[in-house]
Amino acid sequence: MKLEQLFNKKVDRPIEGVIKADDDVALYVELDEYVITDEVAKRLDIFLDAYLNYQGANGVWVSGFFGSGKSHLLKMLALLLENNPIEDITPLEIFLEKRPLNEGGIFANDLKRAVSIPSDSILFNIDQKADVISKTELDALIAVFVKVFDEHCGFYGKQAYIAQFERELKDDHLLDEFKSKFKYISGMEWEKGRARAKRMADAVDKAYNEVSGQNVSGILDKYRADYRLSIEDFAEQVQSYIVEQEEGFRLNFFVDEVGQYVAGNIKLMTNLQTVAESLATKCKGQAWVIVTAQEDMSSVLGEVNQQSENDFTKIQARFKNRMKLTSQDVAEVIQRRLLEKKDEFIPVLSDLYHEQENSFKTLFNFADGSQSYKNFKDREHFLQSYPFIPYQFGLFQSAIQNLSTYGAFEGKHSSVGERSMLGVFQQVAVAIKDHKLGELATFDLMFEGIRTALKTANQQAILRAELNLDNKFAVRLLKALFLVKYVKEFKPTIRNLCVLMHDSFSRNLPSLKLEVEEALNLLEKETYIQRNGDLFEYLTDEEQDVEKAIKDTEIDSDVIAAQLDKLIYDGVLKNRKIRWEENSQDYPFSRKLDDKLSGRENELAINVITSFHDYRDAYEKHKSDTLFNHELRLVLPESARLVGDLVLYKQTEKYVAHETKATQQDNIKRILTEKGLQNVERYNQLKALTSKLVGSATYFVAGKEVELSGEDGQSKMVRAFGELIKYTYPNLKMLRDITYRENDIADIIKKAGQGLLGEDAQLPEPQQEMFSHIQSNSRGGIRTTVKSLLEKFESKPYGWSFAAILCNLAHLCANGKVEVREATNLLDDANLSRTLRNISVHSNLILDPQVEFTPSQIRAVKNFYNDYFEMVAHASEPKAIAKELQESFSTQATELDKLQSQADQYPFLRVLSDIVIKLNDFKTRPYTWFMTELAKQEDTWFDYKDQTIDPVVKFMKGAKKAIYDDAKQVITEQKANIEYVEGDEYKSIQDALVNATIYKGTVIQQLKTDTEMLVRKINAQVKTEQKSAIESIEILQDKLVNFEDFKLLDLARQEQLTSEFSRVMTKLKQQSLIAMLRDEARRFEEQAYTQLVQKLMDWSQPSPEPKDNSKPDAEPQKGSTSGKTKIISGVQESVKSQVKSVSARQIKVEYAKPWLSTASDVEEYVEEYKKALLQTINDGKNIQL
Template identity: 30%
Template structure:
């Protein structure tokens, strides 16, 4: 069956696909009304509208705003127009509009009744497209001025010019409209209605008419005509005029402003939104439901104002009735008006679908598309949509919307110019003569919109058509592909990849997709080569002339192959295989050097190489023989040549380089937009390149250490891991010598202390230990020092690959087994040194740690030293092994050194015997310990010095006994002897005391030339007792003498003072002085301190008696009696200073029995007198 014969209605009949709100031809109108399809969705909107609208007849309302929203092609303009017809209920060709809708609501009588009731009264609608009727000057009051224009036009006035409209309004109110028109026509020859749009050219006629009809003076008429002031109108004024008009009509009269494309007109303009809001709000509040405003917009009202929601919340309230048309409504209309089939066609198509169900399901299987871009779900959908496919309805809605934004030549593609309805009709007409196996390819829709596209787009298609006709690089089918790519250029819901383009080009049910894929692929190649299209990865895109110029520049940009290769490396090693090391066996980490071709990616630090070979590597270098040879010691991965990853990255690099060469911010906006698109394209290239690289790795050839590996399964990462695993086993073949791995640093200490033999001992890593020992032996023979750093470097490298901690543990085992010696900064380190573990593995220390093959001390020397230690320390348990013996020696000698240092500390601030001996002992112990870094030196030194060490120990025993038992006695004797230094003259008078004191001196004397006699120390107690006894007797006698003198002197003063009251004070003072002297005498323990005290007391006595005598002596001249002798100058005569001394003081009472007593007495008197004479010229004895 031919397609055009399948439709219930003639596919070639004239359908007003161009929906214009002001179109009103009767024949067209009848078709529109009769064929108008009320879908399920539209029925809901009719119910909502007429329910709210009908309520205004029962009660006043200010909610008179209606907002109809929907995407381009959804039928909102048509719905608005049909509403206006219904509301006015015009009679067209003898039938009322509402009556024409009765059949459309035959299944819903209640809704029809609601519509019928709402349209019984007189209703006028003012239907217009505000974008068309609006003024070019879109200022703050633009919405108001358009409403005013259309209202005045509705009233019959000339709304285009408010000056003229206001004149006509004034004339009408005067009731002279007909008279004015008649007079003007008489004077002008043409009617006023046909001339008013050019009234500025008819000044004389208009001025004369105004004078004659309105009685104006000529000057007044001329002033009106020539006045340049604009006629201002406010919202309040206009609404008042509207209200005045509707109030003059019948009670049920309604007036509706039906305004199309308001959303597009006001857009995001704050002033226009406010103007619309204020106008609708004022109409609602003043007219109370008699005047309604119905608007349409691409977006819902809340979307229009969402950026300023708080600011314009009131405008939402003004449009409480909101109707939103969706895509399903447009689909249903097209299916019913255009694609409805005859019963015969439906039956045939049902059979056709059943026979080709699986073919059709397979044909329309899209990739990288949203879920609703699909084929037929069943026979019913096939019948309703044939020859179209369901995806085309959804896709065309988006295509129309995007073309409206990006590709139309005027302001809008919509506004009634082009609809979905006409698009599908015209596409169907193009294949109307084909049979039931034909389908409408998507590119056919291009011809339904091309006349409204921007010239820059049409030029590209037309140029391609000319090139195809002339066979100049293109073929006819290439143009169809190019048209298709333009249609989907801005649609994000489907990717224009090769598979999807093949489906979109499908023109018959029996399409051979494989053949079509080859055909379309060839077309894409030709179009790309001729620069009509671009592509990012596998997604193709249509290019405008300007885009073609920029793309041509981009692809002429030269990018060095090394830049491409480096970028390949970055993607592989940063995005695909991110790890910088390979973990082997779950515990070994092997770093590797990263290469792509011969370019290193990152730093070169390892022995392992992982190299990828791209298409940039010459084929001669990728022969199996060459690869087998080159792969020695490394892993080579030869990427598949079939993958376009290299091309993708090269294209991305060209774009990046091109952009860098341009001062993008200074370029025109259109160019910046194209460059931004290419930058997005570059990101897509790199994203696709990553996918292609993954695929190329999965299908790559692997060569590892001279072997061609066959890795059959796994993803890219696992295959790389497999290659690296094999490389590790080949490079690090001695890795398995480590049977047990260390887990923590403490394991080193455990091995050194012998606590981990079962884990790390010979049984565990014996082979590894032998390897290291052999290496150290070899280096020792060569006289080469080996640091721990050298050992770490050697055994971390191939063929070993051991971990640092394991290497440290192996060396620790050799240390414990006394097979190696450790030196740090030249000093031998013992196994028990707490810092040794760090010296074996810490990076800051291993360079200073030297490991050498141990040279053992002879057993003869060990036995000699052990014998010495047993004798010296009086112990039998002395270690037999070298390390144990050395540790034992160090421990014991450290203790001895500490002991002697403690003894030596006693000499600080004191003079004790044998200090040099103890100092020598400390020095000897230090000398021994200084050899502990060298086992041989330490053993030899002890053997050499053993007699000296013995002697020190024996000699020190006296010192030890001294400090333990005799130090206190020695200190007391020295102190006592020193205290008696001032009394030596007195002690010398006693032979026994003098001898005892001299003996104390001899015993406590320290001499460097003589040995100290410790045996005499016990004599000190008796000697000190003898001296004490004699000295105390002398002290007692002296105290008695002095106390007696004190009493005698005080008595003399008392007698002298007698009963003299004046002398009482002097006596009391002297009494206090002598009391203090007595206290002093009794408190002192040295005779020297008491010597001379009798003179002091005599002086106190003499001064007191002199003062008493002075009190009773009469003065030679009274100061009160004037002298009769004349004043003469008398030369001063120097008089001698005589010291009065009382005889009793100078010659105290004493019994003298012998001549010696007399001599002593006189000596004492003589001494005292001589002392007094030192301070005076003479002594006067009283």
């Protein structure tokens, strides 16, 4: 099915997109197809009330954006009020068939009454009628009015003096006769000849002289010379014309596009007001001026309200009746004139709606910070709009308005004027009429509807792209980007551009996104657009854009408004926040003046309404507005002095500042200084006046006027603001009369300790409200931070203070209802107080409701704690129990780690390594793990406790450790003796010391037994070895002392020899090493003893007798034996012959065999040994046995 089949009327039928004031063709079609929207009906109703009940205001201002239907409405009014038949039917009859007039009622009756008043309508486009008149001329505007009035009267409007000539002839009843004479003389109709006045001057003179009986020359030149344009004369002429008509007759001027004509020109605007005012004065409501403008009146006035407050007030008063058309009006017109569907296709369209309704938000809602535009509201809305999408009406309007602002269109008023919204949408509808059901109009198609009105320079990039780019989709996307270039509230991201280019319900979104991305990449590469982050922007000549933006910057009423704002808020109220006495809490507020926000927007607002506001006197409106807006509204009394002095103050300030820098003349400087001082005083007076006006203002809150006593403006504003607080924040009462301070947070956490309020205790209302919010977010998967919590409860309907929110949160945290995490770290009480008060981390503090645990889970964990650590858990709340358990595990890990560090000395302690690792792992476990998962490991940990931890700890702290140490000490210290001891004790001890489970069972007892036995054996063996060694020494001593030679020694030498024996025996008694005992005895026998014997022999040898030739030999000493003389005294001893002695062990026997095996071998060995002994004796040596 093609889209064109859906429509009730052919979409390609002729529809005049732009209604022209001077176009009389197809008037019936214009009347028949005109749509009375709901908004237009309201505006018409208001107009008719004013028209029927004249109250002195005869001016009507019809405003609206491009293509909103202003001109069409103006033309319909002109045709209706005049009500001349068109094709045998009157405009009234056509209109009475339209909704809502066909329903009857007051609206229809008022229209009938208005039409019944006899009237003429003079409808014209002021720009067209002023084709040869310069706007710079002072009387340009009145000249146009005179021209169209003259033409209406049948006179020559192009030359006012000729029209005046005709008017006077008519007044003298000579005009018809003059026309006849002129035709007779010139052969030409007067209506044609008057356009050739100079060439026909003689004929004019002759005809005039004949009908007037005068004889004048150059009559028209005289009229030209004498003619003077006057608003007052014009009003009198109109009044005369009205008097000539039937009773009650009215003459209405319908002026199209007057707003553009007079825009920014103070003189022209003032003249327009004067025209309307003069007509009102002269004609008493029988002459009306109805005008249209693309902007509302305040925008058109421009600098007027800065130059003259009096003129501004007059203009407002004269054009008090205002009719503003909106985009909703246009949308409704387009829907009813162009998009109305045939009844037979409603079901299939309804099916399409139901198939797609759940995806409308996904497909057509803008994101990424763009302004929200309308989407399909319901089935009816879909039927009315399809194949267009609701956002297109509003977005296209914004696009056109902004393009116009930036001078994108041809024409002297930089506005479209050649197209209407209806015309553009019809062109798009025609372009897609052959598309299938389910396809959509894309936003780029709107470009073709305005292409011809655009300046070539502004669409140059598109023209180049159409010639050079093969990617047609990219060209279409470029057109869409052009349309939204200056729409600041639209963010041209990929997502939003996909919405603009979505051409069918069956379109695959990922493929559309890919196509958009590819097109954007191409356009960016070819420099048709620029990318700015995620935004894409159409490129034009930047210098022209900047230049135009600068030239269009207005310094208008904003300057005055800003100063008045300062006077009220800084001068009277004085504070940026208002403290409410009932809770001592400070509340920030938005500053508004005449509905316009100044500065930061807050939840509460104060809106001061001044004389500049359109509805200053609409008290019911102020009541209804404050019923839905959370603002305190003050309506200031009228004060011409305030406005006048304020404008003068700003003018003086600006002028003095500029000229003081520029001038070099001393006298000028002095004057400027005086003006500056006067201005300071003027400002002080302004402050006093403003305060007085605020004190006399009318206050509105919550749909009611607030009655306040006193005259002090500041006090009344504060008290009225208190009423606004109570209305906006009904949940403030939850806090009751409790005073909260930030310093209380630490005390709350400290005093609450680790216990809950009690299982059955109810949370206080504010805490329960807060806890419910956190729980709700948690269930919905929404993360709650301290920052978001503050935002929630600082705003309506709560309005709680920063301290109140944090204190209640602290209660929830301290009582275990809520836990706070920073990143993934759960904050404990020690850090919680400090962190809650640190604003910089609030966005990182995550709030979670504490997990609920069953009583059995809590009891199981407590029982585990009691049994495992063999002490009672102090906590009763899950989180606190888990914390206590975690701390105990940590302590145990530290203690076991200290033991584990001794594993080099006690190898069996390595069994603790894995346990310590697992215990340390508990430090990072969330408390919920202990409540839910620890029970699963209960058997494991009790096994650790029973089989390892407790036995090891008991071992290391008890007597068993001493046994282990003693055993280790014994085998260390007695290592040298062990090899001389028989038995298996040493091997058993070694095995026990490296036994990984020595701390278990009876191993340690056996170790003790083995150690004691080994010690006893060693001690016994040592004693045996000592005894043997000493006995061997004693034998040697006996041998030595029994030598006869020893007995011959003096006592000193005897003691010297025997002391060596005593010394070595003492040493042997002290030696506990068996090897050393044996070695010491051997060395003494082989070395020390030999030396002692040698010494004995040495001392025993006789001294040689001295040879004296003079004396005979001395006689032997008495007592000597064997005839040999021996010298005993060491003093008398002289040199002796040295006799050597050797130990029998040292004598080497020359025997070839390694052992003795036969008797013969023995005899041979003894013989050889005998030879060796004899040889030693022969060598003069003694043999020591």
